[in-house]
Amino acid sequence: MNQSKLRFSIEESVWLKKGQEVAEVYALSLDPEITITEESGQISITGALVLSGEYEPANTVENENSDMGSSSFSEQVSYRSLTQLSVKEDGLMGIKHRFPVDITIPSYRVERADQIMVAVESFDYELPNPACLELSASICITGIKDERPAEPETKPAAEVNSTEQAEYSAPGKMQAKGESSSIFAPFQFEARAKYSEEDSVTPEPLYFEPAEARNPIKETVFEFKAQGEDKEGYYDNSLHSLKSIAFQDAADTQYARNEEAEETPDVQEEFEGQPNEESSYEQQQYEELAYEEQTYNAAYEAHYEPVSYQESYSSSYNPNHRPQQWAEQQQWGAEQQQQWVPEHQQQWGAEQQQQWSAEQQPAAEEYAEETVYTAPPVQQTEQEKPKKSYTQDENALYLTKMLDRNEEKFSKMKMYILQRGDSLDRICDRYDVSINTLLRVNRSIQQDQVCAGQIIYIPVSSSR
């Protein structure tokens, strides 16, 4: 069992009433005040993220901008000693606002409740106009295990879609799927924007009116999504309000799987087969793997039968993150997928990959069970709508394009090791795929710059 971090970002706008506009913010901090309790098989993380600080109201600045009077120059042009300074006497307004936090985690995901830590990793603010404070923060919860027991969550192997089973018949790969499905999948939780009277009114003299509170709909559900360790590939977890956070429990997850099982295979397969050009580490692993395989089969197709390959694959490809991404894809649907960019393998560095060493891999029976688990993701009460897309991720763009174009709806990728005498044209003919498609999938290669031993990925349509 490995300890994992759950990280998510918050973006919040705090609106101020007329007359309480900000001239300058002097201090603003966000601190967790959290209580952790364990009850009936669940760990509850409750409390609040407390926003506190001081600011100079705009009206006092306007008063100071009045012309100098005729009193003595030394009276007008002076300032106070540091010993005379007192925040409260300076007409500063205080900010105190609590963002309620309510998170529940199945207790099997936590070894010891006292090891759970909630920390504000980063916090910043902007003042786009005097009546609005834009807050952004990154919250990190540590002390949660990133594995889960397979037995209560898996469906019988008989329920597995046969096509899917054939696609992922290699034990190593199935194991990877199963494991990956468990990582972070239950860490999807909701932020419910319930604005009670107590929440929306801050202590005197401030009144905070969060933007969402103006909405006549009193309760809005926001989705928070767990982030991995990747620093670059953040999900777009822009949150309008952090009022309540709740993990979905195992029962919800199971229910969701049953509901959305039909949608899963295509998405899963396409994503799984997607080569990641940006992950040099992974690419290297693939290449090493490929050279091993050459001893078995020169034109190896990616069904991954040999055990040695499976282990290499599972430890190098390390698809732990996939279930979460699948879940997101399924939750958002095709439209949302266009905006979403998967947080790719970059986030899974050497540390995470070590946990997938061969001796840690479960038995093959578990893989079969886990396969079912990976297929249907959790259900969400309301789909998250990312604000922006990370267009720099070419893989994601490609995925989107594939999903958009029915004629190119590929269900899997074949990995092909180029042999002496091969040409891309010949490979395209053999696998009935266009050269453009091949080049798009393998963006790192040039048509005239391929060599024997090089790995390429061949998209294969589900119809083939």
Add this chain to the structure above:
Amino acid sequence: MDILDIVKEEYGLREVSWMENPFILLTDSGCKRIRYWADESLLKWHTEWRDEAGKKDGPMLDRMIRTKKGESRISVNKQWITLHDSCIEPFGLLGNEKQWGALVAKILAAGEMEARGLEVLAETDEFDFQSLLELAKPVASSGGSFSLIRMSLTEARKRAVQANKLIELAGNSVPPLLDPQLSTDSGRKVMDFLFYEAGDQMPVRTYKPLRRFLQEWIAACGTPSLKRLLTAADRDYPLHSEQGFLLAAEIMIPWELKECLLNLQGGDLEEAVSSLDRFSREWEINRRLLMAVTEWMDENRKKVAL
């Protein structure tokens, strides 16, 4: 050819040896200081500025000693060397306000001469409170000693607002170009006269060097002495009007807070403690200075009104 030989030859000296290599020479005409210049325009400004400040009687600046051919400099290896008189005995402050005041006035008046190409090079450091707030973000929320920073931000903003008003009062007036190394430590005593060893850095068009000079003065001699100094300077260079507003504005600007916040960015605890301590001291001494200057301006204004 060795520098000593060059100097000996060019300046017609008989005995030349290093007293403090490579800057101080011991010659048959007393101690001399060598200054090295890489920027010709900067050398030209310093030469003219010293000459301008030395025109009238009274305190002297360390003008460039002329060579046998009457040149203010000699060229060595694509650089320039100038030779200056050098003294060791410091010139006292307290009781010598008239002489120091006259020196200040000379320096300020000479700084008004045409910069001749140096304008673009001269430093113009404008205070921006927003950038100060950005610097303060990481520390303003911290407790302990850092609460001092948070509390001072309010007052710093007021100071910045007041400084802008003072600059407006000064109209179109601009500060003279000043040697950034202006300091009470550079005054030397030569036959009961004040001899000032100026620097060799790029001049700045701001009263910041004079602010630091006056801080040193008030810390060493107190408010009455400072007022006497200002009165002495005001006789030759008017500080009670527009230029006085600009000086007061420069003193009002919370530069010490910005400097402290910049030092705190490093994250070194020892440096942080030291910076906060220095900030507290400078805040207070600057406050005293501002009070003294504005009171002196008030006194001057009353005299005019009467």
